[in-house]
Amino acid sequence: MLNRIFRYSVGLGLAFGLVGILFVVSCKKAPQQAPPATPKKSDAPKAETAAPAAKPAPAAPKADANAPAASAEEKHPDGWELIPLTLPKPMFVGTPQSFQGVTNLEKPLGKPRATFYAPKGTVNLAAGKAVKSSDEEPIIGEIEMITDGDKEAADGSYVELGPLLQHITIDLGSPCEIYAIILWHYHKQARVYFDTIVQVADDPDFINNVRTVFNNDDDNSSGLGTGSEMNYVETSEGKLIDAKGVRARYVRCYSRGNSSNDLNNYIEVEVFGKAVQ
């Protein structure tokens, strides 16, 4: 048995020695450098396998995917950001019941709406700007309330215009590139406002270069064209409209009554963009 133990121990020693020699011989002298930080598990698993070549986007010519965009910092000196929105207090909770007689109605999101990305320096161009209305004597409130920054649904925060098709027009003061428009009609209770149409133009009379950025008049009852957007229930979040970066000075919002009565209401309109240099 002792012989067996002795031979086994020699074998063990040889095993250690053999492996040790292999490692000493195969080790190259590396230049002195600081030891790497202990890698966290989140480090990229590149070493085992690397990604094969990327599939190019077939619809457009492929740039060299490995080269960074040339002079990226020079071309885009401005930063870009998620635009934070200050929203009013919600006045009702839960999912509103179905609205009788309202067709083509968008179902509630059930969660807060996402905000949007825009260039740094994007501001609410409509804040404090002059507003005109098709109804020169509103039933409740003053037209200026529409761009006063107060988005609450409390009494004294909204304007009430007469029945049938009415509109309000905001003069931004100069041509602007408009990325988004947010519209609050009235959100003290759940309502749907009909024939909501938003247009932009270069002149206050909306004759030149009129462009429609939102239209949910699906039967063209307002005579401004048939819209493809859906009816929606007013909430404290307002209606976010993609203005596609149109350039215009004037913004006009139409509506034709609502699910509760024939009147038209506005709490606030915000127009996000940048003045054109």
Added chain:
Amino acid sequence: MTKKWCISILIVAGLGAALRLPKLDLRPMHGDEAVHAYKFGQLLEQNYYRYDSHEFHGPTLNYFTLISAWFAGVKTYAGLTEFHLRIIPVFFGVLVVLMPLLLAGALGKRAVVIAAGLTAISPAFVFYSRYYIQEMLLVCFTFGAILSGYRYIQRKNLVWALLTGLFLGLMHATKETCIIAYGSMLAAFALTRLTAGGCSVKDVKLSHLAAALGAAVAVSALFYSSFLTNPAGVVDSLRTYSTYFNRAGHNALHNHPWYYYLKLLLYNKAVTGAPWTEALIVILAAVGFVAAGIRNRIAGFDQRLVIFLAFYTLVMTLCYSLIPYKTPWCLLGFFHGMILLAGIGAVVIMRIAPKMLVRVIIGIFLFVVGIDLLLQAFLANYVSYADHNNPYVYAHPTRDVFLIAQQVEEAADAHREHYRMPIQVICPNGDYWPLPWYLRRFNNVGYWNDVSDNIAPSPVVIAAPQVEQRIIARLYEGAAPGQKNLYVPLFDRTIYLRPEIELRGYVTKDLLDQMQRLSASGDKR
């Protein structure tokens, strides 16, 4: 074959399969798995495989997966599922569970049943049996070579020589680290000869040796040449070792200390819950190792085989521990040796116990710890499968990849072009895997390391936060006024590709509105 023996085989096979087979799509695909899947997709669709001496390892994984795809009738990469891929390592994993039973004559039935049972329930073995990488195949072929080599030594039969060569060739065709196993086997053979005598090289017939080597070379060459369509692949399979020697010592990304593997096996403190440990196996292996050395003869064991396994395991453990480059799945090779020794160790302990009562107590203790191993195996694979507390989860994607895939699918449902919808994925250094796997059904996905000014923005963009400024600039400045889409976040919360590796999604508001309408109406195309 006795009834007891049959029941034992059924139990270990059943355990092994039951732990490995269910819910193969549960765990997110690791980046490495997704890359192998992509490579396999090329083989499946285009019958194209070329060995890359710098990456991706050997071809056996790809070619064996053809069998699974053939059985399932899948002909496209997009048609593959996690099951089609991961069933291959599962199959080899179950084989590894059963193979020790072939050594019943040499090591005794109890020892091999214990070894097979430990293989079946080892969390490491179960976890990596469900991983679409080469490791389980390598372990299986390595053990096949040891088994066949042992049989050859017993019987000096040409068939066993050929089988040994076959398995050696398959090892080489699987992963470059096979040379560690080759070296360990040779060293163990020499050391066994030194300490215990027995068969020497002179006893091997030259014709049998030539046949074995020929078989090994033929099998390896067949795979590396992509079945004779790429002869250069054979040369590359040898040239690759310069890459791997360099990587072993000079790739800091996966450098770990010498005790890394032992720590993984012995004790890992979880942030919550019980620690992870397979110490039972390591301790029993140590018992088996010592027993091989000090006992003149263990009844029922082929002493030389036990000594061979002991030296083989030791040399392999030393080699892997000393190599700075380490990833957890690399421990399987030497850990398998430990499991075989553990089977022997368990039997030795029971035999040397002085009284029946002591044996019963030891038996109960071993059983209880075995149950703990089983529980760990279940938790590691069906609960904490993507949790960084799990020691076998390494640089692993989070479950958020499922959310990314789901959101992109919903966007495609809402987009008029559906699976042809353009998608851009922009991550520096190509750090977007495994997204190509989850977006494999989409025909129009571009993967970029940075924002390109030549490419029009897609309706859906997924990107690393560090390129966000350039992306948003591109989204808005690239289009004419009146045609600039408003972009909103695609995800409702912060999304991580891997822990601390955030990804962001951008989608046009128009598309998001359409997605939300479809979702609210429950109407999907």
